[in-house]
Amino acid sequence: MNIHIKNGRLIDPKNSIDAVRDVFIAAGKIAAIGVAPEGFVADRVIDATGLVVAPGLIDLAARLREPGYEYQATLESEMDAAVAGGITSLACPPETEPPLDEPGLVEMLKHRARNLNQAHVYPVAALTSALKGQELTEMAELADAGCVAFSQADAPLTDTRVLMRAMQYAATFGFSVWLRPQDSFLAKNGVAHDGEVATRCGLPAIPVCAETIALSTMLMLARETGVKLHICRISSAAGVELIRAARQQGLAVTCDVSMNHVHLSEMDIGFFDPNCHLVPPLRSLRDCAALRAGLLDGTIDAICSNHAPVDEDAKQLPFAEAEAGATGLELLLPLVLKWSELDHLQLSDALHKVTLQPARILGLDAGHLSVGAAADVCVFNLDTYWKIEPGALKSQGKNTPFNGFEVQGKVHYTLVDGQVVYQG
Amino acid sequence: MNNPQLNKHGELQHLLSTEGLSAAIMLGILERTASFVNVAAGSEIKKVPLLHGKSVFNLFFESSTRTRTTFEIAAKRLSADVVNLNIGSSSTSKGETLLDTVDNLCAMHADMFVVRHSSSGAAHLIAQHVAPEVHVINAGDGRHAHPTQALLDMFTIRHYKKEFHNLRVAIVGDILHSRVARSQIHALTTLGVPEVRVVAPKTLLPAMVENLGVHVYHDMAQGLRDVDVVLMLRLQHERMQGAALPSAQEYFKYYGLTEEKLAYAKPDAIVMHPGPMNRGIEIDSSIADGAHSVILSQVTFGSAVRMAVMSMLAGAA
Secondary structure: OOEEEEOOEEEEHHHOEEEEOOEEEEOOEEEEEOOOOOOOOOOEEEEOOOOEEEEOEEEOOEOOOOOOOOOOOOHHHHHHHHHHOOEEEEEEOOOOOOOOOOHHHHHHHHHHHHHHOOOEEEEEEEOEHHHOOOOEOOHHHHHHOOOOEEEOOOOOOOOHHHHHHHHHHHHHHOOEEEEOOOOOOOOOOOOEEOOHHHHHHOOOEEOHHHHHHHHHHHHHHHHHHOOEEEEOOOOOHHHHHHHHHHHHOOOOOEEEEEHHHHHOOHHHHOOOOHHHOOOOOOOOHHHHHHHHHHHHOOOOOEEEOOEOOOOHHHHOOOOOOOOOOEOOHHHHHHHHHHHHHHOOOOHHHHHHOOOHHHHHHHOOOOOOOOOOOEOOEEEEEEEEEEEOOHHHOOOOOOOOOOOOOEEEEEEEEEEEOOEEEEEO | OOOOOEOOOOOEOOEOOOOOOOHHHHHHHHHHHHHHHHHHOOOOOOOOOOOOOOEEEEEEOOOOOHHHHHHHHHHHHOOOEEEEEEHHHOHHHHOOOHHHHHHHHHHOOOOEEEEEEOOOOHHHHHHHHOOOOOEEEEEEEOOOEOHHHHHHHHHHHHHHHOOOOOOEEEEEOOOOOOHHHHHHHHHHHHOOOOEEEEEOOHHHOOOOHHHHOOEEEOOHHHHOOOOOEEEEOOOOHHHOOOOOOOOHHHHHHHHOEOHHHHOOOOOOOEEEOOOOOOEOOOEOHHHHOOOOEOHHHHHHHHHHHHHHHHHHHOOOO
């Protein structure tokens, strides 16, 4: 199928394009930009006049809840949500039930996803068996089955020798290890940032040093083992500073932040809003500002949705008992656009954090619209303003701290491998 | 953000926390308490009919004999029908959620819930959920708030000291885990006490506690110097397991209230405790039973304060 996307404002961070250009797609790939290739006959013409044409978004943390938590969400519902949000590739963390710790599970997930024919799914496998932090998974086998990285998800890995061995073994094969830094002893029972709000509300707290101590350990072990380390969902100013310093010393560590933490702080907990019970916890306004500064200076490479659909019953509980997490797939684009406006960024620089940069972290040749690249495209109207209403989301998770926020950016078309998989 | 405790006319709809209550509302509760002290004291008038025909549900997800009893007495003296539910031992252990339980009781035409729960914010959750004609009183949620305790403490302080604006008050003990301390701090600062102190080892103080408007002390001699009121807190035994303290003996030696330490306070200082007391751990028996102690007055005023709050919420004159 040949598709001609015409008159759109093409934004391609990799190729530094931000101009009105036509895009020609053939055989699932970008065939030409600007001028039609010789003999090109469009089967379908998409009029993108007044719309932005960008690479499809790539999300580094999207829980699809399969296998094991189908009551919270299914592959069908969440893949629908992803493409409705302009996301064409997503990495799913291993915290399923059972966790993604053996090749059969990974193959099944990939197979299920492929049959849905929507976004590309890249499973991140468990670093340790059953995420218990004791024995290594069969990393090479898992990689053969299609895993792109190895992660401990939010499960504790307290034994530093196991952590070091896992990094050494991953480094042997050149695999990436993705970790969220949190000292499990310091974070024990904690549900909110150890600051003014937790003190007022009497919520069990997680101090910033829970992040920095674990992060320091990870950075030192990465230096020691030479592993490709990616830090997931940094939450504090001090954490950003540690990564900045490690980079300056030449360590090739990468890092992402959740979109929730770009926009929210502990203050948003208000009167115990369980939708603000997130992992990691929302920290102070100062931390939020430091995360945004880290995005601007490149210390933080990417923004993820940290999508975690939670069923309503699990949220209708007192703050500490409510299950942590927020839905995010359909909000990633508008919240990145909102951030772009708040921090006065070029649109291209903002989209960079959800296209090319996450592709690099995943080790994929994706997130750009060069000729010959897979035609994963998101076409959206930048100037459509809308109000976030949980009931209208396609995700089975309706839990969002952004309920009622006025945002901009509405997806009109999402293409994966040159196929229109969503039309809004 | 709307104050979830007030209705659109700025009147008390629920009592969830002393934070966010105006001095006027708090003083209004204290005035009304004064009028109930006689009823509570069991003079010739045993009962008043202000809550006649209303149903008050004592919803205790965490066990408490004392607080539940005072609420029960208060409701009965107001002529309400009282139902006590110890949920810890029934529904939720069968898998029913907190709000399911509340919905079921609302269907039985509850007018008022008195809620005690081990999780901070539980009373707020219920208050947000119930119909507008239903009222919620927080009888203690996690580490967050225990507003009726704080209000009865304020009543007791005013009873003995007359004014708030010239007082120095010290709160001593486990501030970190204490809902009583948080509610006392908000009430004291709102009512105009110029100097509120907290005295505790660093392991029992929450982060940035000074932002609540208190002065932090780690030493009893300094913390109690020239204070008018000493508010002691109960020390839970499990603090020793959590490595917050080495032993009860050491705690008593450095933070327990003894004659010697009380001597740093003003000669007419009063000593209070929310109960139940751990004698010999946070307070010496000679103080608990001594001339400075007003602990039994607190208990006496407890049901009057709760009568005041219940009648105010019910809109009864």
